[in-house]
Amino acid sequence: xxxxxxxxxxxxSGASKNVPATPHRKPGDRLPxxxxxxxIVLMVxxxxxxxxxxxITHSKIEELKxxxxxxxxxxxxxxxxxxxxxxxxxxxxxxxSYFDQNIGNNAxxxxxxxxxxxxxxxxxxxxxxxxGEFILIARSNVVRSPSATISxxxxxxxxSIDEDFEKTYLLSGGDQIGKSSFEIKEIIAKRFQEELSSxxxxxxxxxxxxxxxxxxxxxxxxxxxTELILYxxxxxxxKLSVMGQKIELRPDGTFSMRFALNDGEIALPVxxxxxxxxxxxxxxxxxxxxxx
Amino acid sequence: MNKDFKGxxxxxxxxxxxxxxxxxxxxxxxxxxxxxxxxETYIPLIDVFQRLVDDGVDFRITMSxxxxxxxxxSDNLLQERYIAYVDRLIELSxxxxxxxxxxxxxxxxxxxxxxxxxxxxxxxxxxYNGNILQAFKKFQDMGKLEIITCSGTHGFFPLMLNQKxxxxxxxxxxxxxxxxMGRKPRGIWLAECGYQPGDDELLKKHGIKLFFVxxxxxxxxxxxxxxxxxxxxxxxxxxxxxxxxxESSKSVWSAEEGYPGDFNYREFYRDIGWDLDFxxxxxxxxxxxxxxxxxxxxxxxxxGNHKEPYNEGKALETAANHAGNFLxxxxxxxxxxxxxxxxxxxxxxxxxxxxFGHWWYEGPYFIEYIMRKAFYDxxxxxxxxxxxxxxxxKELQVVTPCFSSWGYKxxxxxxxxxxxxxxxxxxxxxxxxxxxxxxxxKNANGIMERALNQxxxxxxxxxxxxxxxxxxxxxxxxxxxxxxxxxxxNFNKIYKMIKDDFIDEAFLNDLEYRNNIFPDIDFRIYSx
Numbered sequence: 001x002x003x004x005x006x007x008x009x010x011x012x013s014g015a016s017k018n019v020p021a022t023p024h025r026k027p028g029d030r031l032p033x034x035x036x037x038x039x040i041v042l043m044v045x046x047x048x049x050x051x052x053x054x055x056i057t058h059s060k061i062e063e064l065k066x067x068x069x070x071x072x073x074x075x076x077x078x079x080x081x082x083x084x085x086x087x088x089x090x091x092x093x094x095x096x097s098y099f100d101q102n103i104g105n106n107a108x109x110x111x112x113x114x115x116x117x118x119x120x121x122x123x124x125x126x127x128x129x130x131x132g133e134f135i136l137i138a139r140s141n142v143v144r145s146p147s148a149t150i151s152x153x154x155x156x157x158x159x160s161i162d163e164d165f166e167k168t169y170l171l172s173g174g175d176q177i178g179k180s181s182f183e184i185k186e187i188i189a190k191r192f193q194e195e196l197s198s199x200x201x202x203x204x205x206x207x208x209x210x211x212x213x214x215x216x217x218x219x220x221x222x223x224x225x226t227e228l229i230l231y232x233x234x235x236x237x238x239k240l241s242v243m244g245q246k247i248e249l250r251p252d253g254t255f256s257m258r259f260a261l262n263d264g265e266i267a268l269p270v271x272x273x274x275x276x277x278x279x280x281x282x283x284x285x286x287x288x289x290x291x292x
Numbered sequence: 293m294n295k296d297f298k299g300x301x302x303x304x305x306x307x308x309x310x311x312x313x314x315x316x317x318x319x320x321x322x323x324x325x326x327x328x329x330x331x332e333t334y335i336p337l338i339d340v341f342q343r344l345v346d347d348g349v350d351f352r353i354t355m356s357x358x359x360x361x362x363x364x365x366s367d368n369l370l371q372e373r374y375i376a377y378v379d380r381l382i383e384l385s386x387x388x389x390x391x392x393x394x395x396x397x398x399x400x401x402x403x404x405x406x407x408x409x410x411x412x413x414x415x416x417x418x419x420y421n422g423n424i425l426q427a428f429k430k431f432q433d434m435g436k437l438e439i440i441t442c443s444g445t446h447g448f449f450p451l452m453l454n455q456k457x458x459x460x461x462x463x464x465x466x467x468x469x470x471x472x473m474g475r476k477p478r479g480i481w482l483a484e485c486g487y488q489p490g491d492d493e494l495l496k497k498h499g500i501k502l503f504f505v506x507x508x509x510x511x512x513x514x515x516x517x518x519x520x521x522x523x524x525x526x527x528x529x530x531x532x533x534x535x536x537x538x539e540s541s542k543s544v545w546s547a548e549e550g551y552p553g554d555f556n557y558r559e560f561y562r563d564i565g566w567d568l569d570f571x572x573x574x575x576x577x578x579x580x581x582x583x584x585x586x587x588x589x590x591x592x593x594x595x596g597n598h599k600e601p602y603n604e605g606k607a608l609e610t611a612a613n614h615a616g617n618f619l620x621x622x623x624x625x626x627x628x629x630x631x632x633x634x635x636x637x638x639x640x641x642x643x644x645x646x647x648f649g650h651w652w653y654e655g656p657y658f659i660e661y662i663m664r665k666a667f668y669d670x671x672x673x674x675x676x677x678x679x680x681x682x683x684x685x686k687e688l689q690v691v692t693p694c695f696s697s698w699g700y701k702x703x704x705x706x707x708x709x710x711x712x713x714x715x716x717x718x719x720x721x722x723x724x725x726x727x728x729x730x731x732x733x734k735n736a737n738g739i740m741e742r743a744l745n746q747x748x749x750x751x752x753x754x755x756x757x758x759x760x761x762x763x764x765x766x767x768x769x770x771x772x773x774x775x776x777x778x779x780x781x782n783f784n785k786i787y788k789m790i791k792d793d794f795i796d797e798a799f800l801n802d803l804e805y806r807n808n809i810f811p812d813i814d815f816r817i818y819s820x
Contacts, residue, residue, distance in 0.1 A: 027714060027763070027769075027773040027776075027777075028714040028715065028718070028773070028776075028777065030777055030781065031718055031777055031780055031781065032718075032784070034717075035717075035721045041453065041716070041717070041720060043451055043453070043704070043708060043716065044450060044695065044703065044704055045703060045704050045705050045708055045709075046701060046702070046703035046704065046705055047703070049705075051708055051713060053713070053716060053717050055717070109713060141453060144489075144695070146512075146694055146695035146696065146703055147512040147514070147694040147695070148512070149512060150511060150512060150516060151512065151513065151514040151515055151516050153514050153515035153516065154515050154516050155515040155516070155518070155689060155690075155691075157689075158515070158516075158517075158518040158689040159518070160516075160518050165516060165518070167632065168518070168519060168520035168522070168632075168633070169511060169520055171520060171522070171539075171628075171629060171632075172507055172510070172511055172520030172521040172522065172535070172537070172538065173507045173511075173521070173536075173537065173538020173539060173541075174507075174511055174520075225567075225568075225569070227391070227569065227572075243393075257390055258387070258390065258391050258572065259390070259391055259392075259393055259394055260391050260392055260394065260395055260398070261394060262394055262395060266394060
């Protein structure tokens with residue numbers, strides 16, 4: 001990627017319709033808050049974590065209030081119910097297992113720790129009433145948590161003994177993922193769990209990136225460079241040289257050069273010769289740069 | 293090549309930049325991403341390939357050139373702007389030659405830059421008439437380079453839930469490739485190596501024979517891959533998946549152990565755009581904002597802030613040594629694998645192309661030395677492209693690779709976290725809406741068809757994984773946010789116009805003028 005640090009269009013003076021007017025708004029603020037549909041969508045982050053976002057329309061809320069009664073609705077809580085439906089044609093009540101995640105009234109998305117690779121999940125967004133009844137609001141797509149380790153399935157035609165496969169695995173870079181062991185699953189699991197805290201934080205955020213404040217550096221510094229500008233003018237059609245090298249004049253006969261200086265003395269002889277070669281002038285500035 | 297070679301090495305360079313083109317401004321900072329990459333990576337690689345061909349070195353490299361990059365490299369406006377860009381650099385390096393007259397160590401470097409920028413201009417303008425895709429095509433047609441494609445706008449498939457949306461990404465990738473390369477692509481680099489089981493079916497549908505996954509994509513595949521990443525596998529759809537070799541990757545990628553950190557190499561972070569007097573450098577930076585110019589005079593030198601002048605000769609010698617070391621290690625690796633696996637292994641080493649030249653200034657020379665040494669100095673390794681490998685090795689194990697990416701921690705987290713999760717409700721919605729209107733308006737023509745085509749461009753542009761990536765890396769975030777918002781907003785406006793059956797032609801004209809990626813797109817790639 002580029003090293004560009006800032007976004008600023010060039011050649012534009014002042015505000016433009018393409019430049020956000022309010023600098024401190026949240027990303028995505030100018031986009032619709034929702035698209036008028038009650039739904040929940042599930043995505044995969046890694047073998048242990050999923051992410052869901054959802055929307056419940058106003059009319060759906062009204063409908064729930066009507067069917068439950070205002071009081072019953074107000075004492076209910078919103079949850080997402082996460083089902084493990086691996087190898088199951090899910091009917092709503094035949095999952096291997098499920099757990100409920102409270103999501104409060106205002107969250108629009110959630111990071112879900114499912115904790116198990118290689119399983120199929122589906123999520124229901126719903127309400128749990130005070131009496132414990134689960135009211136379905138929306139059902140998500142199905143996702144499968146990715147594998148985090150070597151498959152236990154072995155192809156007979158392409159079989160190798162375990163030790164051989166372990167070696168192949170290591171040579172393939174398996175040890176770069178965890179350590180040199182067949183119990184790679186544990187190690188990888190640990191690697192992911194070390195990152196738990198960041199997920200927990202983001203569960204409470206709704207789109208605002210976490211910013212780390214870098215500590216103020218106290219190393220004061222100073223840089224100094226020295227440059228010399230040599231400039232002048234002669235007849236526009238004259239020939240000019242500086243230190244013996246021919247220099248192109250600007251159309252009006254002026255010239256300007258700039259040199260970085262090291263310490264020490266330098267001479268900068270400037271010679272001009274008229275176009276008809278009848279006249280010559282020479283001026284030789286001498287500059288001595290000393291750094292104390 | 294000696295018939296007794298012990299195994300294969302396949303070097304894959306993934307060349308990609310997001311579509312950035314702003315005709316509405318005379319100059320635009322993010323357009324420099326492309327111009328820097330052309331100057332420091334793409335043209336130096338072309339120069340390397342040409343030298344190898346001229347010297348009769350038979351080499352093999354695989355490169356993905358993504359559809360947005362193809363569109364930018366073939367765009368007239370960006371071509372003109374590139375010429376202006378390189379002209380400014382030529383002018384600046386000429387001034388630098390004067391300015392550094394009393395500082396020989398820098399003066400030599402100023403002359404090096406002038407020489408290189410003039411060569412860039414010559415290659416860009418005189419040899420390839422502004423379109424360097426022609427250069428890459430030429431080396432492909434010679435059989436030295438295999439160019440593969442990439443998901444349409446570098447969309448990250450694991451988070452793109454609608455299969456039809458992925459299908460459209462592949463469809464536009466194939467047609468863009470065909471337009472510029474004169475044949476269909478055999479391989480694809482899935483953006484960020486993002487793969488989800490089942491996506492291979494889409495590849496098969498579009499005639500794509502091979503793709504790449506990260507190491508664990510193969511290692512965690514089902515059933516167990518007998519040869520690890522050292523042989524590709526067929527998915528159940530008969531598409532070949534090649535896995536990344538970790539060892540060779542690390543030698544280049546790793547911040548601590550990798551070659552690019554050698555103290556003799558050029559220091560990326562000391563650029564005269566930051567170092568020199570503001571008034572002097574102002575015409576060569578962006579308005580009032582200091583930025584890199586590309587002229588850098590120092591070598592990495594050491595870990596501290598003290599930097600010494602760059603020495604080109606010494607740096608190239610180091611690159612040659614590193615190339616020798618790389619090949620030596622691959623030779624050892626391949627010999628060992630061969631005796632152990634009882635077959636010729638393939639080591640697949642994929643890298644971001646822009647690493648070579650842009651970040652690692654000497655990278656293109658490293659590639660050149662590898663190709664030369666592989667040709668002249670050894671007979672253990674055979675360089676190969678993945679499709680050549682498949683032609684030579686027909687029997688592969690059938691394995692379903694695991695859901696994976698080559699991003700941080702290997703799955704989706706980099707593209708789905710607190711910094712960027714807000715984009716997905718929009719991205720999913722506009723893709724679904726696009727499929728809806730494309731299916732209900734299949735027979736559209738005239739302005740309605742144009743509106744549908746532009747709607748498709750806006751969806752594709754919003755889907756670039758680059759925006760989520762930039763939001764996470766925390767560099768140029770406002771630009772990535774703005775691009776996501778704009779394309780979603782543009783799409784939604786067009787969607788409404790189409791539903792209302794009233795197209796605002798001025799609005800459409802403006803979008804067609806600015807967001808002109810995929811000039812020949814047919815929105816029906818979204819029709820169901």
